[in-house]
Amino acid sequence: MTREEKALIFDVQRFCVHDGPGIRSTVFFKGCNMRCAWCHNPESFSQRPELLFRPEKCTACGACEACPSGAHRRENGSHSFHRENCSGCGVCASLCPNGALELSGREMTVEEVMKELRKDDKYYAASGGGVTLSGGEASIWFNFVRELLDACKSQGFHTALETNGLISAERLEALIPRTDLFLFDCKHTDPEAHLHWTGAPLQPVLDSLQALDRAGAKVILRCPIIPGVNDGEAHFAALRDIREKYASIQQVEVMAYHDIGRGKWQALGRSYALEDLKTVPPDQKRRWQEQLSQL
Numbered sequence: 001m002t003r004e005e006k007a008l009i010f011d012v013q014r015f016c017v018h019d020g021p022g023i024r025s026t027v028f029f030k031g032c033n034m035r036c037a038w039c040h041n042p043e044s045f046s047q048r049p050e051l052l053f054r055p056e057k058c059t060a061c062g063a064c065e066a067c068p069s070g071a072h073r074r075e076n077g078s079h080s081f082h083r084e085n086c087s088g089c090g091v092c093a094s095l096c097p098n099g100a101l102e103l104s105g106r107e108m109t110v111e112e113v114m115k116e117l118r119k120d121d122k123y124y125a126a127s128g129g130g131v132t133l134s135g136g137e138a139s140i141w142f143n144f145v146r147e148l149l150d151a152c153k154s155q156g157f158h159t160a161l162e163t164n165g166l167i168s169a170e171r172l173e174a175l176i177p178r179t180d181l182f183l184f185d186c187k188h189t190d191p192e193a194h195l196h197w198t199g200a201p202l203q204p205v206l207d208s209l210q211a212l213d214r215a216g217a218k219v220i221l222r223c224p225i226i227p228g229v230n231d232g233e234a235h236f237a238a239l240r241d242i243r244e245k246y247a248s249i250q251q252v253e254v255m256a257y258h259d260i261g262r263g264k265w266q267a268l269g270r271s272y273a274l275e276d277l278k279t280v281p282p283d284q285k286r287r288w289q290e291q292l293s294q295l
Contacts, residue, residue, distance in 0.1 A: 020220075040261030130152070189242070213249075
């Protein structure tokens with residue numbers, strides 16, 4: 001692989017303080033091998049560029065009719081978006097004056113990403129921060145991620161990888177020495193429920209967690225807690241067992257459900273399975289965190 005190979009990135013967020021220690025930049029890769037029903041970044045599912053359309057911002061000005069694929073039309077004085085015709089080229093989004101159209105995902109080289117990351121190297125050094133790779137599931141772009149981690153280490157940046165654990169043993173083995181901290185998501189501890197709510201089997205995830213422990217990697221276990229999905233005592237007890245079993249787990253972190261991603265599902269033309277669920281209040285998140293801390 002050369003520095004000219006590209007990956008699809010849908011965001012590089014600066015000054016992050018919740019994705020590892022210190023002040024960080026988080027790189028969000030497009031593409032995921034799970035389909036969590038509560039995902040707040042559904043634009044990360046596909047490994048192709050996708051268009052988000054927010055009709056409440058549309059004034060039917062007609063600028064988007066420049067679309068070379070004919071995905072946008074004015075019909076009876078209103079804008080009509082034909083998603084099946086969209087090629088993800090982004091022409092319409094670049095012309096929309098109201099922000100009703102947004103293209104998610106752009107190709108970047110390792111060097112282009114590093115150029116963004118180097119902007120904040122002084123903040124990393126002063127705060128004990130660094131760079132976090134997230135998604136989607138960043139490890140899908142394995143060759144790119146491996147080289148990006150190498151580039152970060154060559155600059156002295158602390159590296160973290162957020163992962164759902166659905167990664168082959170060979171790839172994980174290659175990433176461990178390049179990664180200072182793994183932010184490891186544990187979605188559910190019941191195999192059937194895990195498959196139902198994420199579309200993926202649980203056992204490979206547990207195998208990855210065990211591999212990290214054997215290698216002595218540093219892990220923060222991140223637990224999305226979704227009311228009615230995995231907020232029962234059986235799940236909390238299983239999480240406590242996992243915490244006791246693996247010495248590599250530095251801490252267990254509750255990621256309480258919030259509904260800020262709901263609008264993205266709608267903008268992508270997808271139905272949202274948890275339509276009636278509301279953001280979990282801070283006091284409930286605190287109680288959940290206390291439950292998981294009872295070790």
